[in-house]
Amino acid sequence: MLASLILSKGHTVSGSDIIENAMTRSLREQGAHIHIGHHPDAVAGADFVVFSSAIRPDNPELVAARQQGIRILKRAELLAELMKEQLSIAVAGAHGKTTTTSMIANLLISVDRHPTVALGGIFKNGSYQACMGDGHYFVAEVDESDGSFLFFHPRYSVITNMDREHLDYYKNWDRIRLTFKQYMTQTDPQGMLIVCGDDRALRELAQESGRPLMTYGFSQDNDVWASHVRFQGCSSKFDYFLKNGWKGTIQLLLPGRHNVLNALACLCVGKCLDLDMEQIEESFRFFQGVDRRFQIKGRVDGIVVADDYGHHPTEIMATIQAAQALDKKRMIVVFQPHRYSRTRALEEEFVKCLSVCDYLIVTDIYAASETPLKNVSAESLANKIPRTQGQKIFYVKKDAIVSHLLQNARSGDLVLTLGAGDIYRVGEEFLTVRAEHPVSPNAKDSSS
Numbered sequence: 001m002l003a004s005l006i007l008s009k010g011h012t013v014s015g016s017d018i019i020e021n022a023m024t025r026s027l028r029e030q031g032a033h034i035h036i037g038h039h040p041d042a043v044a045g046a047d048f049v050v051f052s053s054a055i056r057p058d059n060p061e062l063v064a065a066r067q068q069g070i071r072i073l074k075r076a077e078l079l080a081e082l083m084k085e086q087l088s089i090a091v092a093g094a095h096g097k098t099t100t101t102s103m104i105a106n107l108l109i110s111v112d113r114h115p116t117v118a119l120g121g122i123f124k125n126g127s128y129q130a131c132m133g134d135g136h137y138f139v140a141e142v143d144e145s146d147g148s149f150l151f152f153h154p155r156y157s158v159i160t161n162m163d164r165e166h167l168d169y170y171k172n173w174d175r176i177r178l179t180f181k182q183y184m185t186q187t188d189p190q191g192m193l194i195v196c197g198d199d200r201a202l203r204e205l206a207q208e209s210g211r212p213l214m215t216y217g218f219s220q221d222n223d224v225w226a227s228h229v230r231f232q233g234c235s236s237k238f239d240y241f242l243k244n245g246w247k248g249t250i251q252l253l254l255p256g257r258h259n260v261l262n263a264l265a266c267l268c269v270g271k272c273l274d275l276d277m278e279q280i281e282e283s284f285r286f287f288q289g290v291d292r293r294f295q296i297k298g299r300v301d302g303i304v305v306a307d308d309y310g311h312h313p314t315e316i317m318a319t320i321q322a323a324q325a326l327d328k329k330r331m332i333v334v335f336q337p338h339r340y341s342r343t344r345a346l347e348e349e350f351v352k353c354l355s356v357c358d359y360l361i362v363t364d365i366y367a368a369s370e371t372p373l374k375n376v377s378a379e380s381l382a383n384k385i386p387r388t389q390g391q392k393i394f395y396v397k398k399d400a401i402v403s404h405l406l407q408n409a410r411s412g413d414l415v416l417t418l419g420a421g422d423i424y425r426v427g428e429e430f431l432t433v434r435a436e437h438p439v440s441p442n443a444k445d446s447s448s
Contacts, residue, residue: 366421
């Protein structure tokens, strides 16, 4: 994302990743020098080295940079520097920030404001994570996972929600609250703090911040609220109301109440920027969303395969509820827990949200940068989920999931892969194999 922005400014960019992927190929096409694997020589001659929170302190390139006296920046530090050159609109929150950011970007693009955009996902309308615009606005998703959103001082701050997330960094709820409170006070007093007023803890902090405040949600005590929400397939439609008396209707090509809230946040930004309300409504009609946010991957033999990045219990519940509104006979959820620390800290919440699944497959934890923790496993998590009559819950190793689905998925089913790791590949492989080797639609369920 940041590499693309720096390249577009005419700077020389090099970097590394552990494997070749779509992003490394894209950056090469844009002119970046990309190395596969981390090596000290990769930083030779660099003016500064940028790293993400996923990079360990003993990474050989970081070690070499420190030894050579090269300036080292967190990615958020660099993004904050870039944003100072334009009017900044920052989106933070435990959930929904990527979709909300892309909605705001889509809005500004649709009204010819030519924003610069930095996202945490691939924006389908433009097929990018970042773009350099020549307009006045810079729209960015800012990351609270390691407190790095404290580098930012935006004109307009959108905060979607707070939750017990990233406890490996924050340790407890009080630290989460205090960090969000500090971030709020860094909003420009000439701008606006925009928060989901239905999140009462978030609303209270915002009211204490001393910053101009606009709230949104489903409750009528907000400045902007939604009502008469209707779902049809993967689409949504709802009426919205403003305290000044204006009302209208928004149509979304996305399912779920969580996306209604994301759209309301975007509407608030449009209102703050004095955009025409009818133009704001129109911008949603063609908004296609973000990759890995309830993304339909394909259809085969009457089976729909979808994927979602959701990996926190709140996100999982929102995605499952959205999926339940679809016209399908049965939903098979394939869940890959993300990080050992999150699985341990939120075990009870995972058990609760996954217990609503009629057919659940839990596979091994995607470790990310973590070392496995003793007595924390996907199999243990699956075994703790209470079974009700007719409910099917399996622990299946990842390399056996496609075989399991080939034996059990049948026409009319929705197969939903969930997780922030590489579980999406299972859905893609299932689509390919099932298309090449159809199985009997009368196959019976089997255990694993």
